[in-house]
Amino acid sequence: MEKKICFGCDKEVNILYHVSKKVGFQCEECSKNNIRRLKDLGKWYEIDLKALFEIDGEFVDEVLDLECIYYCQKCGYFDFKKFNKCPCCLAEDLYVRSWYLYSEKEYLEELLTSTYMYIGADYNGLSFSIAKAKYFINVATYTIDKVFLGQLEVKSQQGVDVHIVVGRVDDELRKYLKASEKLSEIVRYDPESHVKLVVIDGVLAFKGSANLTLDGWQRLKELREVTTIPEEVKELNNDYIPHSYELGKRLK
Numbered sequence: 001m002e003k004k005i006c007f008g009c010d011k012e013v014n015i016l017y018h019v020s021k022k023v024g025f026q027c028e029e030c031s032k033n034n035i036r037r038l039k040d041l042g043k044w045y046e047i048d049l050k051a052l053f054e055i056d057g058e059f060v061d062e063v064l065d066l067e068c069i070y071y072c073q074k075c076g077y078f079d080f081k082k083f084n085k086c087p088c089c090l091a092e093d094l095y096v097r098s099w100y101l102y103s104e105k106e107y108l109e110e111l112l113t114s115t116y117m118y119i120g121a122d123y124n125g126l127s128f129s130i131a132k133a134k135y136f137i138n139v140a141t142y143t144i145d146k147v148f149l150g151q152l153e154v155k156s157q158q159g160v161d162v163h164i165v166v167g168r169v170d171d172e173l174r175k176y177l178k179a180s181e182k183l184s185e186i187v188r189y190d191p192e193s194h195v196k197l198v199v200i201d202g203v204l205a206f207k208g209s210a211n212l213t214l215d216g217w218q219r220l221k222e223l224r225e226v227t228t229i230p231e232e233v234k235e236l237n238n239d240y241i242p243h244s245y246e247l248g249k250r251l252k
């Protein structure tokens with residue numbers, strides 16, 4: 001096995017873990033120290049959750065403790081701090097859904113490690129994550145095809161909150177929206193939106209240049225990435241989805 005050098009202690013090791021954007025890659029010992037430090041500073045959301053699950057299970061309990069995600073079911077905004085009125089759409093707490101991360105440990109492990117390590121940012125990784133999503137899926141895309149519309153409609157029927165922003169409406173989309181009451185409820189049209197982003201349960205975001213189509217997520221020459229740092233996932237989500245969804249047009 002090729003040896004790697006830890007940026008924390010300069011030791012040669014077999015495996016490095018990606019701790020956070022600022023800390024970068026480190027050995028197990030240095031990773032644990034840095035993760036504990038971020039946790040003590042109250043900055044658990046800067047930790048790359050993938051590293052946490054790769055290191056070990058007990059450590060996950062220690063770090064995720066009482067961390068919680070708060071989600072506005074009306075517009076798709078979310079935060080790690082409690083809010084009673086949504087800062088984006090001003091909906092009252094009736095619409096705010098929340099869950100503790102530590103109680104979701106096994107599910108998160110499957111979602112974060114499977115997608116990233118074994119599947120990756122391609123069609124299989126994305127559709128696996130959509131299938132696994134438990135609380136919400138927020139989407140911004142220029143175009144969307146029936147493959148993904150079908151997957152998202154199913155999740156929505158299962159009680160997962162789904163918000164979809166599209167930047168373009170074509171005949172295919174119109175046809176499916178006409179046929180499905182559920183889909184027409186959760187899709188909004190914002191011609192200004194040109195982002196490609198899929199956010200899963202506040203802990204995972206797929207982004208890049210690919211539209212939410214089978215072709216886009218399979219062909220070469222598209223940029224496709226996954227991020228598992230909650231703070232980054234939050235910024236991507238809140239910058240690109242809730243406002244567009246709120247201002248977007250409902251299509252019939």
Ligand SMILES: [Zn+2]
Nearest residue numbers: 006009027030
């Ligand atoms: Zn080290």
Ligand SMILES: [Zn+2]
Nearest residue numbers: 072075086089
């Ligand atoms: Zn809202």
